[in-house]
Amino acid sequence: MSELVSDVLAGKHSALARVITNIENRAPGYREQVSALHRHAGDADVIGVTGSPGAGKSTLVDKVAAAYREQGLTVGVIAIDPSSPFTGGAVLGDRIRMASNAGDMDVFFRSMSARGSLGGLSTATTDAVTALDAFGKDKIVVETVGAGQNEVDIVRTADTVAVLVPPGSGDDVQMLKAGILEIGDVFVVNKADLDGADRTVQQLKEMLQGRSGRPDTGHHGTISGTPGDGETRSADRTGETGDWDPPIVETVANRGDGVEAFLDALASHADYLDRSGRHEHQARERYAAEIRTLLREDANGLLSAELDRRGGLDGFVDDVVDRETDPYSVVDELLAPLRDCLAEDRESHHG
Amino acid sequence: MSELVSDVLAGKHSALARVITNIENRAPGYREQVSALHRHAGDADVIGVTGSPGAGKSTLVDKVAAAYREQGLTVGVIAIDPSSPFTGGAVLGDRIRMASNAGDMDVFFRSMSARGSLGGLSTATTDAVTALDAFGKDKIVVETVGAGQNEVDIVRTADTVAVLVPPGSGDDVQMLKAGILEIGDVFVVNKADLDGADRTVQQLKEMLQGRSGRPDTGHHGTISGTPGDGETRSADRTGETGDWDPPIVETVANRGDGVEAFLDALASHADYLDRSGRHEHQARERYAAEIRTLLREDANGLLSAELDRRGGLDGFVDDVVDRETDPYSVVDELLAPLRDCLAEDRESHHG
Numbered sequence: 001m002s003e004l005v006s007d008v009l010a011g012k013h014s015a016l017a018r019v020i021t022n023i024e025n026r027a028p029g030y031r032e033q034v035s036a037l038h039r040h041a042g043d044a045d046v047i048g049v050t051g052s053p054g055a056g057k058s059t060l061v062d063k064v065a066a067a068y069r070e071q072g073l074t075v076g077v078i079a080i081d082p083s084s085p086f087t088g089g090a091v092l093g094d095r096i097r098m099a100s101n102a103g104d105m106d107v108f109f110r111s112m113s114a115r116g117s118l119g120g121l122s123t124a125t126t127d128a129v130t131a132l133d134a135f136g137k138d139k140i141v142v143e144t145v146g147a148g149q150n151e152v153d154i155v156r157t158a159d160t161v162a163v164l165v166p167p168g169s170g171d172d173v174q175m176l177k178a179g180i181l182e183i184g185d186v187f188v189v190n191k192a193d194l195d196g197a198d199r200t201v202q203q204l205k206e207m208l209q210g211r212s213g214r215p216d217t218g219h220h221g222t223i224s225g226t227p228g229d230g231e232t233r234s235a236d237r238t239g240e241t242g243d244w245d246p247p248i249v250e251t252v253a254n255r256g257d258g259v260e261a262f263l264d265a266l267a268s269h270a271d272y273l274d275r276s277g278r279h280e281h282q283a284r285e286r287y288a289a290e291i292r293t294l295l296r297e298d299a300n301g302l303l304s305a306e307l308d309r310r311g312g313l314d315g316f317v318d319d320v321v322d323r324e325t326d327p328y329s330v331v332d333e334l335l336a337p338l339r340d341c342l343a344e345d346r347e348s349h350h351g
Numbered sequence: 352m353s354e355l356v357s358d359v360l361a362g363k364h365s366a367l368a369r370v371i372t373n374i375e376n377r378a379p380g381y382r383e384q385v386s387a388l389h390r391h392a393g394d395a396d397v398i399g400v401t402g403s404p405g406a407g408k409s410t411l412v413d414k415v416a417a418a419y420r421e422q423g424l425t426v427g428v429i430a431i432d433p434s435s436p437f438t439g440g441a442v443l444g445d446r447i448r449m450a451s452n453a454g455d456m457d458v459f460f461r462s463m464s465a466r467g468s469l470g471g472l473s474t475a476t477t478d479a480v481t482a483l484d485a486f487g488k489d490k491i492v493v494e495t496v497g498a499g500q501n502e503v504d505i506v507r508t509a510d511t512v513a514v515l516v517p518p519g520s521g522d523d524v525q526m527l528k529a530g531i532l533e534i535g536d537v538f539v540v541n542k543a544d545l546d547g548a549d550r551t552v553q554q555l556k557e558m559l560q561g562r563s564g565r566p567d568t569g570h571h572g573t574i575s576g577t578p579g580d581g582e583t584r585s586a587d588r589t590g591e592t593g594d595w596d597p598p599i600v601e602t603v604a605n606r607g608d609g610v611e612a613f614l615d616a617l618a619s620h621a622d623y624l625d626r627s628g629r630h631e632h633q634a635r636e637r638y639a640a641e642i643r644t645l646l647r648e649d650a651n652g653l654l655s656a657e658l659d660r661r662g663g664l665d666g667f668v669d670d671v672v673d674r675e676t677d678p679y680s681v682v683d684e685l686l687a688p689l690r691d692c693l694a695e696d697r698e699s700h701h702g
Contacts, residue, residue, distance in 0.1 A: 031679045032679075034677070034679060035677045035679045035680050038671075038674065038677035038678070038679075039674045039677065040674075041674075042674060280672070283672060284668050284672060287668050287671045287672065287678060288664045288668050290678045291664055291667060291668070291671075291678045291681050291682060291685075292664070294678055294679065294682040295654060295658075295682050295685060295686070296647070296651055296654075298682055298686055299650050299651065299654055299686060299689065300647055300650070302686065302689060302690065302693060303646060303647075303650055306693055307646075309697070313639045313642055313643070316642060317635050317638050317639050317642070320389075320638045320642075321631070321634060321635060321638065323389065323390045323391075323392075323393060326385070326386045326389035326390065327389070327638060327641045327642045327645055328382045328383075328385060328386045328389075328645065329386050330642050331642060331645040331646050331649055334642075334646060335646070335649055335650060335653065337692065337693070337696050338650065338653060338689065338692065339653065341688065341689070341692030341693075341695075341696075342653060342657055342688070342692075344692075345688050345692075346660070
């Protein structure tokens with residue numbers, strides 16, 4: 001085991017930061033580091049938080065991190081900004097939020113941006129979560145902007161996904177399209193003191209009814225953080241069917257309103273995952289998906305290197321342009337060695 | 352050569368329709384059919400038309416097809432609907448538009464939907480264009496809804512890309528995000544008689560200035576289809592620099608206003624592609640991209656089959672969950688035969 005990995009396992013934050021930088025940059029040795037760390041991971045709760053820009057994710061995540069700290073839990077936050085690889089946006093956000101957690105290194109905050117492909121960022125997020133998990137963080141929050149397919153992939157690294165919706169944004173329709181509705185385990189209407197919050201809650205309820213594909217049984221109750229509000233809590237709402245009905249939580253994060261209710265909803269979902277066996281099922285699905293992704297990426301890397309060795313595509317493209325061959329025939333030719341090799345491998349195992 | 356391919360080359364529309372169905376369904380033999388057809392393709396102008404739902408794409412495309420027919424040219428239209436694989440939307444649109452071209456089989460209209468993956472739909476579109484091209488259609492229009500990455504990929508099969516923007520939609524910002532602005536060769540503000548059209552044209556001009564990365568030289572003139580309007584035409588605006596400044600055309604497609612100006616803009620761009628050598632350059636880039644995509648898809652198919660043969664991922668996932676191994680190590684193990692095989696292949700070529 002490398003010294004860097006030992007240092008991470010020994011709880012050194014500087015080593016953790018360096019490993020995540022290696023992961024982000026695909027620096028030499030990062031695979032072996034993640035491999036070694038994986039053997040020590042698996043105990044953290046991973047919470048994904050997504051929503052459009054301006055929904056108040058950062059503020060809510062900061063409050064959640066502070067609340068967990070008060071419970072004596074350790075927290076890691078990874079903020080992903082897929083849209084702006086080179087702008088200072090992520091860095092600026094970083095500074096502001098580091099200040100709000102100043103002096104409290106048990107909230108380890110780290111932003112990651114899209115240096116490589118977005119697909120790669122999804123893998124990098126998974127690896128960073130593994131590092132935080134092996135380090136020993138109790139709660140890991142993965143925060144990402146937006147509602148596109150890439151964000152959906154990123155946030156899927158989480159056990160529990162919270163989707164933030166600002167009131168009156170009309171974003172619900174956008175989210176529905178992008179499939180965010182399907183992956184939300186908990187919905188948060190933040191800035192619930194603004195005009196239009198009630199309408200947004202109502203729209204969300206209707207959309208979630210559509211999602212469950214069954215008549216409204218009144219299960220989509222709102223959990224309000226306002227004291228004295230007597231609405232049904234999410235924990236009570238899942239016992240009968242074994243299904244999870246995503247609760248809608250109203251918060252005003254900058255005042256701290258509704259944060260406890262949000263934590264309760266997260267805890268209920270974690271409890272549901274354990275009781276129902278969904279937790280292990282999700283983990284298995286994630287690992288299978290991760291292996292498939294890595295398999296694709298690595299195989300493509302090998303093929304690209306092979307193609308380069310054979311002088312690249314230019315000669316083939318010449319022949320395609322001249323109509324002497326065509327893309328399908330070119331690919332058949334290029335993959336012939338791989339086909340032969342797999343066939344030989346099969347035969348040698350049979351013989 | 353198969354009888355079906357011979358029939359396509361002989362100009363039988365029923366054979367063309369069957370080949371495209373084979374392409375859409377990845378039916379056995381479709382690769383060989385496309386391979387054979389590719390040798391006879393390469394003469395058509397391919398025009399991509401995209402824009403958000405309600406922008407008036409269908410109406411404009413119908414008018415364009417009719418105008419080409421009046422010039423004695425043959426036309427094929429492929430309408431792609433990536434968003435609704437199973438709804439009747441595409442089919443309904445089909446019928447309405449078939450009626451408007453009734454009895455005129457030289458406008459061959461065909462809709463394709465996302466049966467497989469969207470990546471696959473992009474390949475299928477390319478293949479369908481090859482079929483129409485080999486058939487002998489002079490003009491091929493690829494029409495697709497929306498502004499996501501998949502639509503961008505689909506519309507890239509075209510030589511010239513037209514982007515439709517409805518007035519006052521606020522869609523410009525969405526498009527900018529999705530990269531549609533970068534791929535538009537001609538912009539069309541359709542429904543130019545509606546309120547907000549001037550503002551949309553102005554916004555587009557500003558965004559296109561940002562795109563070119565140089566100060567406004569007043570080159571982004573508006574081409575209006577209104578008779579008597581004396582604005583600069585796009586054809587005059589490209590001669591000096593050799594660059595292409597995307598013109599903005601205003602149309603009212605359902606009245607036919609601006610359709611001639613749109614055709615002029617398309618012709619100017621086709622002319623620019625030829626004069627500048629961009630046409631061949633684009634074709635080469637497209638073929639290279641297509642080969643890479645097919646290479647990836649086929650290699651992944653081979654690896655999936657190999658994985659199935661080895662009993663699938665379940666055993667590996669068990670070990671990953673039990674922390675006895677990790678995804679990176681699993682992938683290294685699975686790809687070892689391929690690595691060995693490529694190394695052997697290299698050695699045998701050296702020896």
